[in-house]
Amino acid sequence: MQSAHLREHNLSTVLAALAAASTSAAPISRAGLAKRTRLTKPTVSKLVEELVNASLVEEGEPISAGAGRPMVPLTPARGTLLAIGLEIAADHVACLGIDLAGEVLSHQIEYRKVTASSAEDAIDLAAELLGRVRAEAGDLPVVEVVVAVPGRIAPDDGRVLSAPNLDWTEVPLVGRLLAHPELAGLSVRAQNDNRLSVLTEIDHRPGESFIYLRGSTGIGGAVVLDGALMTGTHGWAGEFGHTVIEPGGATCRCGRQGCLEAYVSYHALRERAGLGDDVLIEDLVEALSLRSDRAEVIGMIGRSLGLAIANALNVLDLTTVVLSGYLAPIADELEPVIRETVEQHALAVEAGPVLIERSDGHADPALRGAARAALQPVFNAPGAWIGRTSPRSH
Template sequence: MQSAHLREHNLSAVLGALQSAPSPTSRAGLAALTRLTKPTVSKLVEELVGAGLVEEGAPVSAGAGRPMVPLRPAAGTLLAIGLEIAADHVSCLGIDLTGEELARRTVYRRIADGTAEDTLALAARLVREVRAEVPELPVVGVVAAVPGRIAPDDGRILSAPGLDWADVPVGARLHELLAPADWPVGAQNDNRLSVLTEIDRRPGESFLYVRGSTGVGGAVVLEGSVLEGVHGWAGEFGHTVVVPDGLECRCGRRGCLEAYISYLSLARQAGLSEDVRLEDLVEELARSSSRAEAIGVIGRSLGLAVANALNVLDLSTVVLSGYLAPIAEEITPIVRETVERHALAAEAGPLAIERSDHLADPALHGAARAALQPVFDHPVTWIERTR
């Protein structure tokens, strides 16, 4: 490896170790985490501290010997901006290198009632407002979380049925709307971004992640890494067929899981107004006389989709997120019974069905984290900007 590439690699390793460490870490701790020598780590840390990317805490006595100097990513040095475009709202979040929230904006509206251009103009406005809260910080970039399939080559939204969007160049159009700012702007699937926060909580684990939001989707995580698939669409559980020739789905096909347990489908089944907010769905279901029926539909439909996935993937843990998490205790017996009838996984031992409690808005946080990632992947670029 050439020296310049080696330096980039080692700086990235040190900064990444600090990001993932559950608490501030010493130089010796970093050497153990990265398997680099202590002199090498000390040199890299000095470079990162000098560039303002890492900060030192007050020395802490660790008994005999020299006090430990705790290290952590530097607060208030850079701004990364995440967007979430959901069926009933657009949210924007700005974070710094530590992941600390610096500014947030949310506007509620039925996205499918307007045009994609209207929504992207709103998103651009929220980005500017978040930026205006911390005008002194350099912007790393902007990433939008969108509930749809995304073209792997140029980031266009191929289809987002829950928004009634098709062939929308989200990243490119946001970049134009944010001009003259020339920040990197991208778009990713909301579920792929949501699972990043769960991976942080379950380092190195393998699990099936299923999230209820605008639609129903998720991700396959194998030993801490997301399975992408050939087109980057692995984990589209919402379009697993659970009833052949069943209800029509917004994607235009019939019998999809989303046709039975998506946000809008559940609202209709429970006789709720389609104006009910995503964040209020579970609470409104609790008041509905159709709750028991809805819980049964969710459990059986989700159980079939999970059983099919487990037969193919040979996993033993399912993590429920979004509006599925608060009702996990109620639907788990029905999901488990359905899985045991249809999945080979039941023969290998008990299936773990767990809920994700980490964040109320994981897609938004995941988008901001994705916008920040270039700093951890290519720290030399940011070090040179400080010179």
């Protein structure tokens, strides 16, 4: 490491510690940061001074906590930078703008059916919504734009390889977005929606390691190691949907046999429950609850998930599973079935209990996660953003 990078590294450390503290609990002081980062007080003061001058951090009113001089609370600056999340889903397009503090500066959503033929329209709409968000946020400097898509994305150029839910194949999403004037000169990335959803979960479980399973159209997911999202070669790590749970079993929409999704995807469940294709994902659970064979269906879902989870836990040696999406509302019922299956097959249980937990169901975690991801460059390299913020308004 070169000495010039040392400052950058420490700036990043301080800003990250500051953000972590202010999301979790009470804001933190310079002295507190010094303790957490193991840097000295003068060093932290200098770094904080730099961050405050650059409008990346703001000081609050001094707070007295018992004896001693009151601390000056530090928080990520509000309203100085704009991070933008976009979401393209089967029935809507949305855009969310947040600032460094995670505060929502603007939220735009349009409900519209997105299909293969309307791909261009959806992309145009996304650009338009993004334009509205930028305007409503007061034309702040934009950190980055991250687009959530329910499909597979080529890591190099942001092409959507396939998004079954949208009926998209080979859509050059990022390229098309960049062609719009609203996005001129911006940095745009696309990501799988499930992988972005998990970012919201990571915020609530800093530094933890867990498997994340999300039921939406298919079964998506992610692997989180020590608070960091595992990527894999193509950025697809944690795609549990096509884990084989029964060799030669039911045929999956992907053409393979015995995939988890052949048993517990939205479509598989809908068909099994004898429901029409007009039942929304959100209503699937409720529709199931009306049926007499509910327990049986829950049991089937639980055993299928349990097998996939057990294998994943064996390979990864983790002990925590977080259920999200339409799995979250039935997590309590699924838990005993999954637990039984996991305990039959997973090795990790030898060392202690496996935790099967429910996600703290945030509204639209994918969109929020996309915006959070768009914030990341600032925390990774604060130095690059010094001098590029809008001066504080209030």
